[in-house]
Amino acid sequence: MTILSLSKALNEGMRKAMEDDPKVLIMGEDVGKLGGVFRVTDGLQKDFGEDRVIDTPLAESGIIGTAIGLALRGYRPVCEIQFDGFVFPAADQIITQLAKMPMRSLGAIKLPVVVRIPCGGGIGAVEHHSESPEAYFTHTAGLRVVACSNPADAYTMIQQAIRSDDPVIFFEPKRRYWEKADIDTADTGWWTPLDKGKVVRPGTDATLVAYGPMVKTCLEAAKAAEDDGRSLEVIDLRSLNPLDTPLVMDSVRRTGRVVVVHEAPVNSGFGAELAARITEQCFYHLEAPVLRVGGFSTPYPPSKLEEHYLPDLDRVLDAVDRSFGF
C-alpha cells in the first residue's frame, strides 16, 4: 500500500502506463521540466526523456491535432490541457477530428488519445481556470468521457484510459489534487472497469448522483443527513459516456428520490441527461422529480463569489429537503 495524493496517483498511473507500453507519450504545455503546473507529470521527462514527455509549443489545437497524427502512427498520446478553459482552442480538433475519424475509417483507424483536463473551481483562480466543460464532450459522439474523484480511481482510471483504443476525455478535479489515500499499487484485482460507476455510500432514502469534485461534497452531505435521520446513497458516476445506467436506475428504483450534483451550469448540463434518462426508465418509482444542483446559468464568477456558485453541502441538502417536500 502506498499513500498518494490524487495528483501523485495520476503521476504514478502514467508512469506505470509508460513502463508497460513504450508507445505511450505525454504531451502538453510545461509537462516536461516543470512537471505541469499541477506537477501531475513531475519527474516523467527526467525518467522517460524528451521524446516521450514532450513540451509542446503553446497551442492547444496543435497538441490535439498532432496527437491524432501520432496515434495514426501507432502511439498512445496522453495530452495535458493546462486548464479547463484552455480546451476550447482544441475543441475543433477534438470534436471534428478526434471523435469522428475512427468511424469514418469504418474502424480501420483507432485513436487511443487521452485528453487530460484539470477541471472545476474552488481554488480561487482567475477566469478560464475553473470551468466544467464536460457536457460539450458528452454531447460529442465518439469520445469516452470520464472523471475521477479520488486518488485510487485516479491511479486506475488513467491507466485504463491510456489502454482504451477510443479517445478518452479525462477530467481531473483540480481542487482535489492534494487529497490523499492509501492505494494498493501491486494488485489490480480491486480495479473497477473504466465505464462503470460506483455506489460510494449506500443509502435507502434518496440517491445523490455526482462525479469528479462533487463526489466528496455529496459524501459530506450524506454524512450530515445521517444526523437528521436520512439515509442518502451516493453514486460516483466515474464515466459520463458511456453512462452506467443500470447502476443509477437500480439505486433510483430503491430510493425513489434523486438529486444530481455537478459544478457545471444546470442549464443543459450533464444532469439534464441524467434527469431525462431516469424519468424515462424509472418514472413509476419516482417519489419526486429528479432535482439538479449545479452552477448558475452565468459565466463562472470572480473567485470571491465562487462559493456561491459552487454546490456545497447546504445546497445539496436543500435539494434533498425539496425532494422530500414533494
Place this chain on the structure above:
Amino acid sequence: MAIPPKLAPTAQEWHVTADASRGAAAPPELVQLLTPEGERVEHPDYDIDLKPEEVRSLYRDLVLVRRIDLEAVALQRQGELGIWASLLGQEAAQIGSGRALTDADMAFPTYREHGVAWCRDVDPVKLLGLFRGVNHGGWDPREHNFHLYTIVIGSQTLHAVGYAMGVQRDDAPSATIAYFGDGATSQGDVNESFIWASVFNAPIVFFCQNNQWAISEPLEKQTRIPLYRRASGFGFPGIRVDGNDVFACLAVTRQALKNAREGQGPTLIEAYTYRMGAHTTTDDPTRYRVASELEAWKLKDPIERVKSYLFKNELADQAFFDSVEAEAEQLGADLRRRCLAMPDPAPLDIFDHVYAEPHPLIDEERAQYAAYLEGFEQR
C-alpha cells in the same frame, strides 16, 4: 528514436545556445538607442529626439510601474490577491510602446500589460480586481481605449485586427496595437490574426514582448527563427527592438503606429526582453531556469540605463530621483490601502450583465438564490 536533439544552426544567427547567459547577448538585428550602460546610440532608421523632461517623464513611468508591480506581488504573498502576473523586467517595452500611443489609438493587452495600462490612465487599483477575484475586468475599455485583459493566450490579437478593420472602415486617424508574448506566437489565433491583418492591410501594430519564457518553456520550444522574421512570411514588416530600451521601444512603436495610420498596414515588433520574475506568483522558475541567466539580464535593466543616461548627461539631479522614489512609495502605499478597501462583490452580482437584454432564466435563478440566502438569514 531518430529525433535530432538539437536543431541545425540557424541558431548561430540568434541566441539559441545552451549556455547560462542564454538570450543575454544582444542579437545583431536589434534596434537599440540606449545601451545598458546608458550610452545614447544612433540608428539609421529609428531615431528619436527626446527633451530632458520627456526622458525624466519616461523614467518616472518606469519606476512607478515597477513599484505598482512590486506592491501587487507583495499583496499576493500576503493573500490579498489570488495571483499576480509580474511585469518585472518588461517595463521599458510597455512604457515605450504605451507612450507611443495617441489617445485615439486602441490597445489590446494580455494579462501582464500593467505598464501599458498605466500609460492609458487606468487606475492601478482597477488592475487588481481581476487578480483579487472581485471582478473579471475592472475598467471600461472605451474610457481608456485599453481593452480588458485577455487570459486565453493570443485570442486578443484577432479582436485587435477586427477593431483595426473597423477603424479602417470608419476612415479614422488612429491605429490599434495588439500585445502578446513569445508563447502566443504558436497559437493559431495569432497566426490567423497575422493573415487577416495582412490581407486587409489593417492599421495595426503587433507588439510581441519576447520575454524568453512561456511559463517553463524557453523560446526554442516555440520557434526556430527570430520571431520578428515571422512577419515577412505573412507579408508585412517585422522589426526587433531592445525591449529593455525605452527610447527604442518608443521610437519603433511610434513609427509603426504612424505607418498604420497612414495606410501602410501592419507591423510586427518583437521587443526583446526578459521575464525577470515568475510567470505568475504561483510559478516557481527555479525548477526550470538557471540563476546565472537572470544575473546576465539584470545587467540590462530597463530602468538603470535611463537613470545612468540622466545622470551622465546631467539631465536630472539627486532631488529628482528622490522625488520619484518618494512618489513611488506613496503610490505603493496608496495602492495597498485601496486594495484592502476594495469591497467584495455581492452574491447576487453573479447574475448581472450576463445578457444585454432581459433573460427569464437568469431572473428566475437570481430570485431563487436570493430566497435561498434569505432562508439562512432567518434561521
